[in-house]
Amino acid sequence: MREVAVAPELALLLDEVRRPEPRGVRDRSIWYQQKFKIGGGQRWSQSFTEASSRVLGWSTGAHGLHHHYAQRRLEELQQRGFVWDDALEIVSQELGRFRRDVTLTYLR
Numbered sequence: 436m437r438e439v440a441v442a443p444e445l446a447l448l449l450d451e452v453r454r455p456e457p458r459g460v461r462d463r464s465i466w467y468q469q470k471f472k473i474g475g476g477q478r479w480s481q482s483f484t485e486a487s488s489r490v491l492g493w494s495t496g497a498h499g500l501h502h503h504y505a506q507r508r509l510e511e512l513q514q515r516g517f518v519w520d521d522a523l524e525i526v527s528q529e530l531g532r533f534r535r536d537v538t539l540t541y542l543r
Contacts, residue, residue: 453471454470480497506541
């Protein structure tokens with residue numbers, strides 16, 4: 436388990452959709468414990484792609500969004516004075532990746 440800081444307003448909204456008990460969910464042959472009644476995984480990814488294509492006329496998919504976020508966030512943190520190694524560590528944690536080498540693939 437990992438802890439992630441969120442704004443108090445978001446924490447309140449998440450509490451509203453918290454499951455009384457976690458439930459097991461299988462997505463892409465991996466079992467997860469789902470603790471909130473919010474979408475995720477393959478179904479969310481497909482929904483994102485379809486909505487983006489419908490509204491914008493194009494989509495790079497959720498994975499493309501991940502890449503773009505990592506690149507922009509790293510740049511933003513450096514502009515705020517973080518050295519590259521520290522910025523990379525922050526982005527890695529924000530993406531839920533705790534190995535820098537995995538995060539580096541998002542920066543290509």
